[in-house]
Amino acid sequence: MAGTKVSHEICLTKYPSGMPTENNFKLVQVRIPEPTKEGEFLVRNIWMSVDPYMRGRMRESVNSYIPPFKLGQPLEGACIGQIIASKNNQFSVGEYVLGMLGWREYWLSNGSDVIKVNHTIAPIQSFLGPFGMTGLTAYVGLLKIGEVKDGDTVFVSAASGAVGSVVCQIAKTKGCHIIGSAGSEEKVKWLVDQVGIDYAFNYKEVNDISEHLLKICPNKIDIYFDNVGGKQLEAALDNMKTFGRIVLCGMISQYNSSSPLPGPSNLMLAITNRVKLQGFIVRDHYNMLNEFHAVMAKWVNEGRIKWKETVAEGLENAPKAFLGLFKGENFGKMLVKIGPDPAL
Numbered sequence: 001m002a003g004t005k006v007s008h009e010i011c012l013t014k015y016p017s018g019m020p021t022e023n024n025f026k027l028v029q030v031r032i033p034e035p036t037k038e039g040e041f042l043v044r045n046i047w048m049s050v051d052p053y054m055r056g057r058m059r060e061s062v063n064s065y066i067p068p069f070k071l072g073q074p075l076e077g078a079c080i081g082q083i084i085a086s087k088n089n090q091f092s093v094g095e096y097v098l099g100m101l102g103w104r105e106y107w108l109s110n111g112s113d114v115i116k117v118n119h120t121i122a123p124i125q126s127f128l129g130p131f132g133m134t135g136l137t138a139y140v141g142l143l144k145i146g147e148v149k150d151g152d153t154v155f156v157s158a159a160s161g162a163v164g165s166v167v168c169q170i171a172k173t174k175g176c177h178i179i180g181s182a183g184s185e186e187k188v189k190w191l192v193d194q195v196g197i198d199y200a201f202n203y204k205e206v207n208d209i210s211e212h213l214l215k216i217c218p219n220k221i222d223i224y225f226d227n228v229g230g231k232q233l234e235a236a237l238d239n240m241k242t243f244g245r246i247v248l249c250g251m252i253s254q255y256n257s258s259s260p261l262p263g264p265s266n267l268m269l270a271i272t273n274r275v276k277l278q279g280f281i282v283r284d285h286y287n288m289l290n291e292f293h294a295v296m297a298k299w300v301n302e303g304r305i306k307w308k309e310t311v312a313e314g315l316e317n318a319p320k321a322f323l324g325l326f327k328g329e330n331f332g333k334m335l336v337k338i339g340p341d342p343a344l
Contacts, residue, residue: 007032009074009104010318015060019256019326024058025075025319033108034085040108041086045338048079048102048315049128050322051162055255065281077102078133080117080124082342091116096124096343098132105315105338119343121297129333130166130307131296137249137282138166139292145280146223146247150175153217155236158227159200160187160308162333163249167225168197169305176223179216181209181232183328190331194306209235220244229253234264240275248279256326308332 007030016024035042054077057069069075079102083095088111091097096117101107117127129135141163142148154171158164159180168191171178178197182188183204191200199216206212213221213235222244224236229251236246254261270277299305310330312321318336325334 005032006030007105008315010315011072011074012058012069014071015068016058016256020055020058020319020323022319022323027316032106035087035108037087037110039088039110041083041088041091041111043081043097043099043101043107043109043114044084045079045081045102045105045107045315046096046341047081047125047128048318048336048338049077049132049134050318050325050334050336051077052250052252052255052325054322055326065283074101075103076100078128079103079338080127081107098127102336103315103318122300124341124343125309125335125337126307128335129162129309130300130305131293133282134162134333135166135296136285136289136292138163138170139296140282140285140288141225141247141249141280142167142170142223144285144288145278146225146245148174148176148223151177152222153177153179153219153241154223154225155179155181155213155217155221155239156225156227157181157203157232157236158183158250158252159197160191160331161227162307162330164225164227165191165195165307165332166305168195169299171223172196173299173304179213179221181228187331190308203232210238213239223247225249227252230261234266237264237266237269237275240269240273242273244273244275246270246275246277248277252326310334312336314338 011026013026059068080098083093086093091111096119097114098117099114117124154176156164156167159168160182168178180191180197180200181203188200188202191197220241221239224246226233226248227250230253308331315338321334321336
């Protein structure tokens, strides 16, 4: 019986102060749950995602759109698995589903918290990346929040990351002039040579990002897609056009701060240049999911979208993969492969 077999999951042992360490996580052994009620089914996880936003849930109390993780309980996050036992006539053994119960090997569902994944469209892990919430974040952020127009000049921070790289490529389909920042020469080269953006730079090698942007964009920036915050947000504010738009998607430079950081010192420029700054959460825009999937599938088939993945093998390496996000160790989407995919 499934319930007599051993499974594993990762729990948070204590809330970190500043940058987390592997000591904040613990791999624990549990019994595999068993579907006993009508409507239940058992999922074996194959892939899971680690994302910067998870750091915000590692606080004892947080004023956020999503509650903190509970100590001693398995963490949560996007995952894709295969149904291996089912008492639900809408979900069959062998089907793949996307859920939010990552950081574990097995989980039960009644179908209310999952989306079926069509593995014939693209590799299943891409539904954690360009076909998933990552891609939808880029799509919503640039098209709906940023109100991108043909010919806009678009600056993207963390442009080689999971969201940023898709933003760059969507902007390219709109005929935009695209500038991206990244954290290594390898990432810069990929953005220019493979993704095809107009200019990329290694922010670690630039003394004054604001001056650098002015040289690159003497006519200023229409849209800044912010994944980083901090100095890059300030540099963008220095170089925005009148009525420019700043899309506030993430601020990874601040996620591990133990106390609130001062806001941009030049925020007054948002007033003088009539700049729109708008934050957004992708879960508010799930009504665009069907549209997004149709458009993304078309772009991928046309060869317009490329993506990179950084893969950690084994659930036990999920904490290390997560911490790697804050050290720039990911190239594109950071994924953890928990188990084998029978479709391969």
